Amino acid sequence: MTLITSIIIFTLAMFVGIELITKVPVLLHTPLMSGSNAISGIIIIGALAAAGAGGTLGAVAGSIAVTAATINVVGGFLVTDRMLRMFRGKRK
Amino acid sequence: MWNKIIRISSDPSIRSLVFLLAAVMFIFALKRLSSPRTARLGNLLGAAGMLLAVLITLASSQIVTYTWIIVSLIIGSIIGVSLALAVKMTAMPQMVGLLNGFGGLASALVAIWEFWRQPLGRADHAPAALAAIASLIGWVTFTGSIVAFAKLQDLITSRPIQFRLQKPANVLAIVLAVAMVVLLGLAPQNQWILILLIILAGWLGVSLVIPIGGADMPVVISLLNSYSGLAAASAGFLLGNAGLIIAGALVGASGIILTRLMCKAMNRSLLNVLFGGLGAHVAAGESQARTVRRYTIEDAMMAMQDAQEVVVVPGYGLAAAQAQYAVREMADHLEAKGVKVRYAIHPVAGRMPGHMNVLMAEADVPYDHLLDFEEGSREIEHADVVLIVGANDVVNPAAITDPQSPLYGMPVFDVRRAQTVIISKRSLAPGFAGIDNPLFYDDKTMMIFGDAKETFTSLVSALKGE
Numbered sequence: 001m002t003l004i005t006s007i008i009i010f011t012l013a014m015f016v017g018i019e020l021i022t023k024v025p026v027l028l029h030t031p032l033m034s035g036s037n038a039i040s041g042i043i044i045i046g047a048l049a050a051a052g053a054g055g056t057l058g059a060v061a062g063s064i065a066v067t068a069a070t071i072n073v074v075g076g077f078l079v080t081d082r083m084l085r086m087f088r089g090k091r092k
Numbered sequence: 093m094w095n096k097i098i099r100i101s102s103d104p105s106i107r108s109l110v111f112l113l114a115a116v117m118f119i120f121a122l123k124r125l126s127s128p129r130t131a132r133l134g135n136l137l138g139a140a141g142m143l144l145a146v147l148i149t150l151a152s153s154q155i156v157t158y159t160w161i162i163v164s165l166i167i168g169s170i171i172g173v174s175l176a177l178a179v180k181m182t183a184m185p186q187m188v189g190l191l192n193g194f195g196g197l198a199s200a201l202v203a204i205w206e207f208w209r210q211p212l213g214r215a216d217h218a219p220a221a222l223a224a225i226a227s228l229i230g231w232v233t234f235t236g237s238i239v240a241f242a243k244l245q246d247l248i249t250s251r252p253i254q255f256r257l258q259k260p261a262n263v264l265a266i267v268l269a270v271a272m273v274v275l276l277g278l279a280p281q282n283q284w285i286l287i288l289l290i291i292l293a294g295w296l297g298v299s300l301v302i303p304i305g306g307a308d309m310p311v312v313i314s315l316l317n318s319y320s321g322l323a324a325a326s327a328g329f330l331l332g333n334a335g336l337i338i339a340g341a342l343v344g345a346s347g348i349i350l351t352r353l354m355c356k357a358m359n360r361s362l363l364n365v366l367f368g369g370l371g372a373h374v375a376a377g378e379s380q381a382r383t384v385r386r387y388t389i390e391d392a393m394m395a396m397q398d399a400q401e402v403v404v405v406p407g408y409g410l411a412a413a414q415a416q417y418a419v420r421e422m423a424d425h426l427e428a429k430g431v432k433v434r435y436a437i438h439p440v441a442g443r444m445p446g447h448m449n450v451l452m453a454e455a456d457v458p459y460d461h462l463l464d465f466e467e468g469s470r471e472i473e474h475a476d477v478v479l480i481v482g483a484n485d486v487v488n489p490a491a492i493t494d495p496q497s498p499l500y501g502m503p504v505f506d507v508r509r510a511q512t513v514i515i516s517k518r519s520l521a522p523g524f525a526g527i528d529n530p531l532f533y534d535d536k537t538m539m540i541f542g543d544a545k546e547t548f549t550s551l552v553s554a555l556k557g558e
Contacts, residue, residue, distance in 0.1 A: 001332035003218055010325060013338040016119060017345025023126040026439060026464045029350060029446025032125055033317050034188050035135050036346040039118050040195045040317075042142065042339040043324045045111075045149040046202035046331055051164060052155030053209070061205040063160045069198035070168025071175065072191050077139040078176035079187060084135055086453040087128040089460060 031083045038076025044069035101151040110148040111335025117141030185444040186244040192320040196233025199323035203227045221277030226326035233319040235297030250306030311354045311365045318347020357439035359501040387538040399476035401432040409482020416455035418548035425555040436468025438486035478510040488529045513537045
């Protein structure tokens with residue numbers, strides 16, 4: 001993928017992001033942060049490639065990166081779910 | 093069978109399409125966050141997208157050893173699950189801060205690995221510069237988040253830590269960092285530049301966050317959230333992976349919007365928050381000269397049960413005192429007597445965007461009773477009683493009337509429009525930002541001193557006794 005393609009994708013994705021996020025009510029801003037945080041853990045795919053590539057640098061940097069990204073992903077989605085479960089409408 | 097899977101999933105086109113699918117699932121996840129009814133399923137969709145991306149990466153011929161991967165995945169999952177299940181809702185800002193930091197760390201390490209795995213002197217100009225950018229953003233996110241975590245967790249003081257020449261030093265460090273990115277791009281064989289940049293970025297993260305006071309932490313957490321996304325996106329540029337770029341950009345956009353919202357809610361510019369150090373110098377005196385009226389729990393009960401409508405303005409102090417359950421129980425009793433009870437939530441109430449809503453939802457307050465700034469302000473105009481618990485700066489009238497106040501111009505709830513203002517407070521100590529509040533001395537104000545949890549537990553018993 002060329003740099004120009006990357007820049008195009010990035011720019012369009014930013015606009016999509018802005019459109020989506022402005023529609024999220026203040027009520028859900030904390031779950032939004034923890035949830036989007038989990039999404040930024042997508043770097044785990046780069047980390048997995050590094051940890052699995054063989055070689056010392058890959059093993060060291062990759063393992064730390066996979067561990068950190070896994071905490072980010074697993075912790076992020078789980079804690080978001082915990083919060084969203086608490087939001088209820090009218091009580092009976 | 094396994095070989096076939098590996099062969100298919102190692103095909104670059106298939107991989108790109110699967111990453112695109114994951115990115116689309118992230119977009120739907122965020123779209124569903126527009127309503128509390130659909131949000132939970134949206135979050136699960138996002139998690140499924142992530143799982144898909146991980147699986148296709150694992151089933152690739154590029155991966156020659158699974159040992160480190162399995163060990164790291166297990167350790168990371170155990171830590172992630174324990175953190176997510178153990179964290180208290182009041183500690184959510186620290187949690188998100190810490191997770192931001194881990195995301196940034198992972199991005200920086202991936203960029204560093206990608207740079208050094210190129211044969212010596214063979215790295216191209218653009219990849220070298222991209223590796224430098226991703227390492228810079230990732231590393232600043234990591235150390236900055238650790239400092240933010242330490243401040244929120246009270247491991248270090250939440251007051252701004254400032255020293256002489258701090259601003260010029262930070263500006264110089266930023267200029268140097270940018271220069272290093274350019275230099276490494278021009279001369280990729282000079283690997284030591286990247287090492288220097290990592291050290292500088294580590295320092296920069298610390299020194300950018302350390303002068304910011306506790307009251308401004310919501311902005312910092314939002315900004316770091318944005319950085320963690322931008323770090324992932326820049327790593328995506330380096331690896332040429334569209335999935336990373338899209339996901340990173342979405343998170344980057346989210347953080348930027350929340351940062352702007354927080355700044356607007358405090359009527360301050362981002363530069364002012366980052367370099368202003370609000371609360372570093374607290375004006376003393378004054379408050380001793382004026383008197384406050386103390387009232388009893390019975391007075392408060394009378395005022396509230398005779399009201400048509402009570403609007404509660406909760407602040408972080410309410411949750412810190414663990415009083416949200418007692419407040420909700422009180423509201424139940426009042427509603428049973430025909431009093432309408434609503435909650436007006438200021439955008440900067442709590443310690444991160446939307447924090448107060450989560451804390452009230454935890455106490456089983458229905459979300460349609462939780463009003464945002466505009467709705468809350470409207471409701472306060474017809475309220476008979478405004479009940480302020482653990483909030484301070486967001487109801488400070490000085491923000492409207494006193495041009496000398498550091499809060500002047502910040503949108504606050506104008507609670508004096510209500511008939512009566514009841515404030516439950518432990519003492520006259522100023523709020524998180526360290527600014528005095530003239531509302532305490534107002535004629536309309538009934539001050540109830542004491543621990544919020546005890547106050548509202550007594551109020552509940554008093555209401556039951558009637």
